[in-house]
Amino acid sequence: MPPATARSRPVSRITAVFDRGVVKNGLTVMMKLRLRGFELTKPLLDMDGQQRLIECLRPVLRAAPLFSPEVPGGGKMSVRMTSAGAYGWVSDRDGYRYEERHPAGQRWPEIPTEILDIWHATTGLERRPDCCLINYYGEGARMGLHQDKDEADFTYPVVSISLGDDGLLRIGNQTRGGKTDTVWLNSGDVVVMGGDARLTYHGVDRIRFKSSRLLPKGGRINLTLRVVT
DNA sequence: AAGTAGCT
DNA sequence: ACAT
Numbered sequence: 162m163p164p165a166t167a168r169s170r171p172v173s174r175i176t177a178v179f180d181r182g183v184v185k186n187g188l189t190v191m192m193k194l195r196l197r198g199f200e201l202t203k204p205l206l207d208m209d210g211q212q213r214l215i216e217c218l219r220p221v222l223r224a225a226p227l228f229s230p231e232v233p234g235g236g237k238m239s240v241r242m243t244s245a246g247a248y249g250w251v252s253d254r255d256g257y258r259y260e261e262r263h264p265a266g267q268r269w270p271e272i273p274t275e276i277l278d279i280w281h282a283t284t285g286l287e288r289r290p291d292c293c294l295i296n297y298y299g300e301g302a303r304m305g306l307h308q309d310k311d312e313a314d315f316t317y318p319v320v321s322i323s324l325g326d327d328g329l330l331r332i333g334n335q336t337r338g339g340k341t342d343t344v345w346l347n348s349g350d351v352v353v354m355g356g357d358a359r360l361t362y363h364g365v366d367r368i369r370f371k372s373s374r375l376l377p378k379g380g381r382i383n384l385t386l387r388v389v390t
Numbered sequence: 391a392a393g394t395a396g397c398t
Numbered sequence: 399a400c401a402t
Contacts, residue, residue, distance in 0.1 A: 235402050236393030252392065254402065296392095307392040364392075 196344055197332045198358030202283065204349030211324055211349050211375055217273035218295065218382070221245050224270040225263045227297055233257075239302040240365075245272045245293040248389045250311065257311050259292065259389050272386075280320050280386045283353050288317070291389035298328060298368045298381040306333050306341075306364040309354070309387065317388035318355025324348050324382040327369040333362035348373045 194201040206214065227241040230252040244250060248259040249269045262268055272293045280290050296304075309319050323346040330352070333341045343366065346352070354361065371379040 230392085232391050232393050233402065234391050234393050234400085236391070238392065240392080242392095250392095257392070304392055305394090309392095 194344075197334075197342055198354075198356065198361055199332055199363075200353040200355070200358075201344065201346075202351045202353075204347060205279065205283070205351040206322070206349035208349075213275055214273075214322070214324060214384075215375060215382075217275045221270045221273065221295070224267070225249075226265070227295070228264055238304070239299075240304055241297045241299070241302075243269075243295050245270045245276075245295065246291050248292045250292060250294045250387075259311060276322070276384060276386070279322060279351065283320055283351055284318055284355075286317070288388060290320075290386040292385075292387045294385040294387070296383040296385065298326070298365065298383070300368070300370040300379065302365075302368060302380075304365045306331060306337070306362045308360050308362055309385075310360060312387055312389050314388060314390075315359045318353050318359060320386040321352040321354065322384040322386075323350045323352075324384070325373045325376040326379060326381040327372045328381045328383070329366040329368075331364050331366050333364075335360055335362070337362065345369075348375050 194203060222243065225243040227243050229241050230238050231254055232238060232252055233254055233256050235254060243263065246269055248261060249263065251258060251260045251264065272290065276293055277289060325348055328346045329343050330346050331341050331343050333339065368381050
């Protein structure tokens with residue numbers, strides 16, 4: 162790997178660290194940003210990498226179909242989801258938790274190697290994630306501000322991979338309320354939520370439906386990798 | 391509330 | 399702010 166060159170400059174509340182170099186398997190880091198503690202790599206995945214991920218997700222979605230979870234208040238999420246790995250994240254009227262099985266009863270499929278490679282390349286950790294949550298945002302789907310806090314050990318980061326249509330990420334604070342920032346996430350972007358940003362509130366305000374041609378039917382897929390136990 | 395409604 |  163050629164040595165990466167880096168420089169920094171402040172952009173409003175964003176600190177941008179430009180970093181070029183091959184990480185793994187031909188995946189190239191073009192740019193790294195820091196936004197309210199979130200490390201954003203734009204884009205980690207080139208078109209071939211994005212297409213490879215979509216292809217490796219196909220059998221996963223066949224084995225573990227997307228479902229629309231309910232939330233404790235009785236509402237229904239507009240995002241459809243499923244998981245891969247030893248644990249999958251589920252929600253129903255009783256609350257949020259990790260389960261070893263899909264709501265239909267089968268074990269979750271394995272996390273594809275291509276996805277694990279991105280985890281290891283962006284975190285540098287030997288430990289594998291237990292869960293790859295697969296969120297599908299169709300037209301009009303949103304997700305309110307929340308923390309990822311159903312895991313046992315917050316010293317492990319969360320890695321989020323965007324595929325398909327653009328999504329507007331809102332980034333808040335460690336507690337509800339206060340000022341927030343937004344940033345558009347594009348296909349191939351990877352966000353690492355770690356360190357002080359591990360419990361930062363975040364959500365997705367809206368999707369630019371059919372802004373990408375990666376998914377012919379439109380929509381955004383977000384892969385969220387987490388160590389659960 | 392990882393939900394929605396509604397107001398500023 | 400609401401309320402399963």
